[in-house]
Amino acid sequence: MIQLYAITDNPGPPLPDVAPLKTVPIDGLAAVCAPAGETEASPEMLWRHEEVVEALMADRDLLPARYGTRLEDEAALARAVEDRRDELAAALDRVRGAVELSVRVAAAGAPPSPAVPPQASSGAEYLRVRAHAEASHERTANAVHEPLAALSRASVVGRPRPPELFRAAYLVEREAVEPFTAEVARLQDAGAGLSFLCTGPWPPYSFAER
Amino acid sequence: MTTTIAEREVALVDLVDRLLGGGVVIAGDITLAVADVDLVYVQLRALISSVATAQEKGLMPRMGGSV
Numbered sequence: 001m002i003q004l005y006a007i008t009d010n011p012g013p014p015l016p017d018v019a020p021l022k023t024v025p026i027d028g029l030a031a032v033c034a035p036a037g038e039t040e041a042s043p044e045m046l047w048r049h050e051e052v053v054e055a056l057m058a059d060r061d062l063l064p065a066r067y068g069t070r071l072e073d074e075a076a077l078a079r080a081v082e083d084r085r086d087e088l089a090a091a092l093d094r095v096r097g098a099v100e101l102s103v104r105v106a107a108a109g110a111p112p113s114p115a116v117p118p119q120a121s122s123g124a125e126y127l128r129v130r131a132h133a134e135a136s137h138e139r140t141a142n143a144v145h146e147p148l149a150a151l152s153r154a155s156v157v158g159r160p161r162p163p164e165l166f167r168a169a170y171l172v173e174r175e176a177v178e179p180f181t182a183e184v185a186r187l188q189d190a191g192a193g194l195s196f197l198c199t200g201p202w203p204p205y206s207f208a209e210r
Numbered sequence: 211m212t213t214t215i216a217e218r219e220v221a222l223v224d225l226v227d228r229l230l231g232g233g234v235v236i237a238g239d240i241t242l243a244v245a246d247v248d249l250v251y252v253q254l255r256a257l258i259s260s261v262a263t264a265q266e267k268g269l270m271p272r273m274g275g276s277v
Contacts, residue, residue, distance in 0.1 A: 007234060043222055046229050067229035069236065080237040088234065102224045158227075199224045205232030 001036035002077060004069040005052055006062040006203070007088050008032060016055040024074045026081045029089060032056060033077060036070050053203045061096045063088060064203035091208060098153055098171045099201035101180060105144055105166040108195035140194065141166040144187055151180045156206045165194070169206035177201055 005021070010030035015021045023030040034052075038045065046067065053064050071077045081088065141157075144166050149155050152170035160167045172180050181198060188196045 004236065007236075041230070043225075046222075046225055049229065050225055063234045064228075064232070066233035066235045069233075084236060088236075091234065100228075102228075104224075199221045202224070202228060205228035208232060208234040 001070050002033045002073060003036040004065040004071065004077065005032045005034065005049070006056055006064050007081065007092065008056065008060050008062040009092065013059045016052075016058070018055045019052045021052070021056075022074070024077050024081070026078050027085055029081060029085065029092070031077050031081050032062075033071075033074070041068070057099070057201075057203050061092060062203060063092055063095065063208045064205050094154075095171060095204040095207050098173050098204065099177065100204045100206055101152075101170045101172050101177065101198060101200035102202065103144070103148060103166070103168050103170065103184060104160075104164050104197045105140065105191075106163045106195050106197075107165060108193055137165050140191075143191070144194075147183055147187065148180065151176055151183055154207060156210070171204055171207045172201075174201075 002022075005019075008023075008030050010023065010025045010028055012023070012030060015023065015032070019034045021032055021034050023032050049067055053062070056062055057064075071080060145155070145157060145168060148168070148170055152172045154171040156169045158167040158169065170180065177200075184196055184198045188194070
């Protein structure tokens with residue numbers, strides 16, 4: 001069994017020496033794989049996988065594969081990539097020269113969504129308070145998202161998981177990573193009571209299939 | 211990645227979302243069963259709560275401490 005790390009261009013630069021990697025060429029594309037290891041999904045295994053993909057990303061454009069993608073052998077891998085060749089080539093073009101940055105925003109300190117307030121004496125009052133809170137969340141999300149979207153090639157706004165108020169992934173040109181993080185820092189300074197987490201640069205996981 | 215352990219743990223949320231929910235899906239087996247994914251999320255929650263104190267005053271950046 002082999003496991004797939006990424007789809008990239010063929011030919012490409014030499015493979016990094018971080019794993020026993022091999023490329024399988026498929027009509028202008030290359031699938032980067034290695035003998036399959038353990039199947040468990042511990043945080044350590046995920047980081048190890050990520051380190052290989054990041055080493056590849058250092059000097060080439062790529063579509064990262066979903067973790068755990070395994071195939072019988074190189075011939076099976078070649079067939080699977082061939083089936084979607086044009087679609088994958090188009091996806092690779094969409095992410096060319098760009099990396100992914102993750103932004104999550106939470107309310108600093110305070111619980112983000114108020115529980116039923118004691119003064120909510122009726123269902124209508126409760127709904128009014130909830131609607132007010134939701135409108136405020138939406139304003140926060142827009143205030144964060146619009147300036148960041150303006151600095152990126154594409155974005156995917158996700159469903160925030162409490163206590164988050166906002167979460168999104170941005171596809172950012174490699175050269176624009178610094179202006180982007182500077183903008184996050186500016187938003188953090190301007191957004192009293194908000195706390196930002198920006199991580200990356202990641203391989204374009206959130207943009208590989210859209 | 212030049213990060214502290216705490217930063218890595220916070221970034222694990224983003225890592226898990228991406229590796230298990232993103233990326234290109236080609237034919238072949240995705241060997242990670244749903245139970246495995248659930249297990250990762252459980253481990254993740256444990257890690258996250260262990261860094262909750264460090265996070266209290268603001269979420270930590272992963273990228274070179276620049277944000």
